[in-house]
Amino acid sequence: MTEQLAGVEAAAGLAVHRAAGVDPGATRDALLAAGVPGRLAAQDPTLWGPAAEATARQRLGWLDTHRRSRELLPQLAELTAELADLDHVVLAGMGGSSLAAEVIARTTGRPLTVLDTTDPGQVRAALTGRLDRTVLVVASKSGTTVETDSHLRAAWQAFLDGGATEAEAARHVVVVTDPGSPLEATAAELGVLAILADPDVGGRYSALTAYGLVPAALIGAEVPALLDEAEAFAGSLAGDRDNPALALGAALAAAAGAGRDRIALVSDGSGLDGLGDWVEQLLAESTGKGGRGLLPVVVESPDSPGATGDGVLTVTYGGSLAPGVVPGGGVAPDLAVNGPLGAQFLAWEYATAVAAVTLGVDPFDQPDVAAAKENTARILTEGAPAEEPAFVEGAVEVYAPVGGPPDLTGALRWLLDGVPDDGYLAVTAYLDRCADAQAARLRPLLARATPAPVTFGWGPRYLHSTGQYHKGGPAVGSYLQVTGAVTDDLPVPGRPYTFAQLQAAQAAGDRQALAGRGRPLLRLHLTDRAAGLAQLLALAGRTLT
Known part of the structure; x- marks a missing residue:
């Protein structure tokens, strides 16, 4: 293996530390022999076998969705200006429709109320007290999610009960969904703005699509910066060398092959609050099928129980630190992934897809949900x-x-x-x-x-x-x-x-x-x-x- 893997492999500000200690070379060499980096960057749907090809053909848009998402920027700028008086942003969405936006909000320190529950107390609290300043983002890829449908119904009734006309209520709701979904039709019926997301991206890979970016823009996050970070990092994905996402994916797969299939996700305290919750869904839902998979364990802090142990791969994550620093925040990680949030989203998506090649699972379906x-x-x-x-x-x-x-x-x-x-x-x-x-x-x-x-x-x-x-x-x-x-x-x-x-x-x-x-x-x-x-x-x- 190359000397670069002895310590740090980096690109565009994102570094993966210690990958060679987890994968001395066999897994990565096998991936290189199969041409995986170039094929994945080129969106080859055959990487995961014939049974997965049809699904993969419609789910690989995440590799360059950050470029298409730039088309949203003028609309997002206009929307945030128009709704500038609505400073209480409520996001009604489940799983991939809310997790990335929540990470962005927590990392940037901007308030966002996330409704990903059916608990009546939590729903009521989100829709009480400041409706005149509330904008509800209703996000659902399928447009049939029962929780999100229920949130929209409750919010709409709350706006009307608060004295708003239907036209006034419509100004307080923004729908994000895929083209042609039932939710798009509902938005048209209610007179609500619908922003259509990239249909070639699955929910858990949708961080840099409208699902993550619409609520991010409304809370005042720097959406162009996120896209810039992903764009800069994307140039490394086709390479055999200087490809930290490949190193991460190979290490995850190698660890699983060696019986270390429990992935402890630990924030090192240097930023990116809540990223572990987003990675948790990505890893669990993409690989946990057919009796195999990577089990993510989100650990509260480096000194919390579960950060290390038999069968555990300890992975810390955080924001950009000085070159040569292996972050851990108090725990010695097996792997450390450090860099800006936009690059982190793309790196983890790529690494998960790479690990799925070795695990022999389709990373884009969810057959047991x-x-x-x-x-x-x-x-x-x-x-x-x-x-x-x-x-x-x-x-x-x-x-x-x-x-x-x-x-x-x-x-x-x-x-x-x-x-x-x-x-x-x-x-x-x-x-x-x-x-x-x-x-x-x-x-x-x-x-x-x-x-x-x-x-x-x-x-x-x-x-x-x-x-x-x-x-x-x-x-x-x-x-x-x-x-x-x-x-x-x-x-x-x-x-x-x-x-x-x-x-x-x-x-x-x-x-x-x-x-x-x-x-x-x-x-x-x-x-x-x-x-x-x-x-x-x-x-x-x-x-x-």
């Missing part, structure tokens, strides 16, 4: 099957397998002890991401109590992210689902269900999808959310560790 959606639709129509808790302890109802431990500590210990040596624990919380934010503390607390990787996801947000891996990846996951009582529900206008009913149906549909695949599952229902969370956190912090 539909199961939970179908279960949800059926439950909303037919009702959920009756469930009785195994026992109640304090503010927590425990739904556990028959014959399990009769106390909460024992039930959690049963779940943790049952994770196989090559397995992981996924905590999913169908709660309010803002009001119930303390739930995220369960991840590090439980991670201290088990050597297994522990992930955390908010439901239903995670269904559009790591949900594909949980259903289609290696069958070694165990699951802790946390739900909560709703004291103040919110109707979904024009639908025969409320947000609480939709949320409960999604949680139940998720449980059914996991149970149908034989996954171990423990459900904890908080009859009082604040009290129940305090009880769980205290237990996890004392008894289990």
Whole structure:
């Protein structure tokens, strides 16, 4: 291998450190022998095999979408000027339709309210108090996303209830969708501006399309700078040398081949807040299928449990630092990816597609996502099957397998002890991401109590992210689902269900999808959310560790 891989491989301000320590050369050499860099840069749809070719042919536009996105700049400038008085930007979108914009907002320090939930409390909070200053961006590639449809209905009704005419309400809504989607037709019916996104880019690869850029522009982020960063970096993608994205992809694939398929994503503290959440979806949904895949574990800080361990590849990320500096922020990374955000988006997309070549999976489909959606639709129509808790302890109802431990500590210990040596624990919380934010503390607390990787996801947000891996990846996951009582529900206008009913149906549909695949599952229902969370956190912090 070349000397450049001994330490740092860089291009256009983005550097990948230590790739050679993970992939001494065999994986990258195989990729070069197959001509992968040039073929991928040329958008060759045959890279992932005949079964993936038809999908890939329609999903490789992300490689140069940053160039086509420049056509949006005049429209975005006009839009931001026209809506300058609307300084509360709410983004209603799931998965790839919101994650990139959230990273941009967090990295630039600009406020953005993200609605990627069906929790009635969180929806109500986003649509209460400053409607006269609110612009709602409704983003959905398919135009049929149930959560986004519900958000639009609730917001539209809120504008009208606040005294706005339909024409006035229309000024407060911007739709982002693919050409020809049902949402485009809805926008026309409501008189709402629709900005059409690049149709040749899949949702999780859409950071530099209208899905990421429209909300970014409305919050005042420097959209041209993001495109410039990607444009400068794109020149490295066809090369055999000086191609950091190739080094990253080869290292990810080599690590998986050596049994290190758990990717700890750790911010090094030098910028790019929240990038791990975006990478999490990209890796999990692109590779987690056919019983294989890369499991991303977003770790809170370099000293949090789970940043290192057996079978774990520790990857730190951050903004531009001085040449020769290997960032880590307190942890010694196996890999460090450091550089500007626009280049990071493109580098990770490219690396994921490269890793998928070696893993033998189609990085552009999501074959196991539909199961939970179908279960949800059926439950909303037919009702959920009756469930009785195994026992109640304090503010927590425990739904556990028959014959399990009769106390909460024992039930959690049963779940943790049952994770196989090559397995992981996924905590999913169908709660309010803002009001119930303390739930995220369960991840590090439980991670201290088990050597297994522990992930955390908010439901239903995670269904559009790591949900594909949980259903289609290696069958070694165990699951802790946390739900909560709703004291103040919110109707979904024009639908025969409320947000609480939709949320409960999604949680139940998720449980059914996991149970149908034989996954171990423990459900904890908080009859009082604040009290129940305090009880769980205290237990996890004392008894289990």
